[in-house]
Amino acid sequence: MRPLLHELRLFFTALQFFTRCPVPAWVGYRPAWLQQCARYFPVVGTVVGAWAALVMWGASWIWPAGICAGLSMAASVWLTGGFHEDGWADSCDGLGGAVSREKALTIMKDSRIGSYGALGLILMLGLKAACLVALLDFHPDLALLATLWTHSASRAAPLALMHKLGYAGDAEHAKAKPLATQAGGGSLVFALLWVLALSGLIAWIQPNLVPSLCAAWLAMTLVTLGLQGLLERRLGGYTGDTLGASQQLAELAGLLAFAGLINVF
Numbered sequence: 285m286r287p288l289l290h291e292l293r294l295f296f297t298a299l300q301f302f303t304r305c306p307v308p309a310w311v312g313y314r315p316a317w318l319q320q321c322a323r324y325f326p327v328v329g330t331v332v333g334a335w336a337a338l339v340m341w342g343a344s345w346i347w348p349a350g351i352c353a354g355l356s357m358a359a360s361v362w363l364t365g366g367f368h369e370d371g372w373a374d375s376c377d378g379l380g381g382a383v384s385r386e387k388a389l390t391i392m393k394d395s396r397i398g399s400y401g402a403l404g405l406i407l408m409l410g411l412k413a414a415c416l417v418a419l420l421d422f423h424p425d426l427a428l429l430a431t432l433w434t435h436s437a438s439r440a441a442p443l444a445l446m447h448k449l450g451y452a453g454d455a456e457h458a459k460a461k462p463l464a465t466q467a468g469g470g471s472l473v474f475a476l477l478w479v480l481a482l483s484g485l486i487a488w489i490q491p492n493l494v495p496s497l498c499a500a501w502l503a504m505t506l507v508t509l510g511l512q513g514l515l516e517r518r519l520g521g522y523t524g525d526t527l528g529a530s531q532q533l534a535e536l537a538g539l540l541a542f543a544g545l546i547n548v549f
Contacts, residue, residue, distance in 0.1 A: 293311050293312070293317065294317055294320050294321040294323075294324055295321070295324045295327060295328075296308065296311040297311065297313065297318065297320075297321040297324075298321040298322070298324040298325060298327070298328050299324075299328050299331065301318065301321070302325070302328050302332075302364060302367060303328065303331065303332065303364055303365075304362070304363055304364075304365060305331070305363070320471075322443055322446065322467045322471050322475075323443070323467070323471035323474040323475050324475075325439040325442060325443055325475060326436045326437065326439040326443075326475045326478045326479050326482075327436075327478055328439065329437070329439035330435070330436040330478075330482060332360055332363055332364060332435045333360075333431055333432040333433070333435030333436050334432055335359060335360065335363055336356045336357070336359055336360040336363075336431050336432075336435060337356070337428045337429075337431045339355055339356050339359040340352050340356035340416075340420075340424075340427060340428060340431060341424070343355045343356070344420070344424050349416075349417045349420035349421050350413075350417050352416075353413050353416035353417045353427075354413060356416065356431065357409065357412065357413060357416070360435065367528060368528040368529075368531045368532050369405060369408070369409075369528070370525075370528060371524065371525040371526065371527060371528020371529050371531075371532070372404060372405065372525075372528055372529040372532040372533075373397050373401035373402070373404060373405045374391075374397075374401060374525040374528075374529075375392065375404075375525045375526050375528070375529035376400040376401045376403070376404030376405070376529075377391050377392065377397065377398040377400045377401040377404075378391040378525070379514070379518055379526075380398075380400030380401075380404070381400065385452075385518065385519055385520065388518060388519060389452070389453060389519065389523065392525045392526075408532055411536055411539075411540070412535070412539055414543075415536075415539035415540060415542070415543040416430075416431070416539065418543045419539075419542060419543055419546065422546050422549065423549055425490070426490075426493075426542070426546070426549045429486050429489070429490060430496075430500075430538070430539060430542040432482075433482060433483065433486055433497070433500070433538065434500065434534075434535045434538035434539050434542070435535065436478070436479060436482055437479045437482070437483075437500070437501070437504060437534070437538060438504065438531045438532075438534035438535035438538060439475070439531055440472075440475045440476055440479055440504075440534075441507075441508045441511075441530040441531055441533070441534035442527035442528075442530050442531055443467045443471060443472050443475050444472060444508050444512070444530075445508070445511070445512055445515070445522045445526070445527060445530055446522065446527065447467045447468070447469065447471070447472045448512055449512060449515060449521045449522045450520070450521040451521055451523070452515070452519040452521030452522060453521075453522075453523035453524065483497050483501070490549070492548060492549060493548075493549060495545055495548050496541060496542050496545045496548055496549065499541040499544070499545055500537070500538040500541040500542055502541070503537035503540065503541040504534040504537050504538050506537070507533045507534055507537045508530060508533075508534060511529070511530050511533060
């Protein structure tokens with residue numbers, strides 16, 4: 285029972301860190317749990333994806349596809365506090381220009397948003413909305429399953445970066461703003477197995493989605509590897525902002541894959 289209770293604490297730690305969801309008071313908190321809970325990132329993504337899909341489903345009874353997509357995205361942003369979107373915008377500001385490593389890190393720590401960040405955020409949200417509208421117009425069930433899956437699977441991208449790269453940010457800044465800064469091979473395997481299990485469940489519900497799931501896996505893998513190479517060259521590692529950016533990029537890549545193979549459904 286004790287190991288199971290500890291794992292439950294780690295899940296709630298991850299849920300509390302990445303969402304507004306309340307957790308039981310008995311969970312408590314220890315700094316070490318923030319590192320250990322990294323393997324539950326995709327599980328939290330499943331919670332977020334289920335919430336976004338539920339809002340989309342409810343809205344579909346009243347409004348057209350564009351409004352349903354907007355409300356679903358707004359619901360997920362509200363639940364997560366725009367955590368990953370903020371990281372994406374800061375990363376665009378820091379990495380958008382031809383600046384030194386030190387300057388890029390300084391820019392990303394600035395709470396203000398610049399032109400690269402604003403444009404990146406507009407394009408990211410716009411493309412995700414366009415994918416969801418296309419999926420909803422084709423078949424609402426496809427949009428619901430894609431939303432659930434991409435939110436979950438995209439949370440494995442930050443773990444891959446944490447496993448492959450070192451932390452490149454300011455150590456004191458990380459202490460002031462708590463951040464999971466490492467992920468062992470076991471955590472990455474656990475996360476990937478969770479995504480694999482969810483993929484299997486969706487494939488069982490809709491067998492004709494197998495090609496789309498495979499394409500989405502491939503797309504997410506490629507953008508994660510591409511971002512890993514960029515971060516190695518520009519920063520020598522990752523920061524909290526770039527982890528958020530990796531989730532956003534992976535989610536968009538997955539949605540684009542689903543939308544690109546829309547006729548397979």
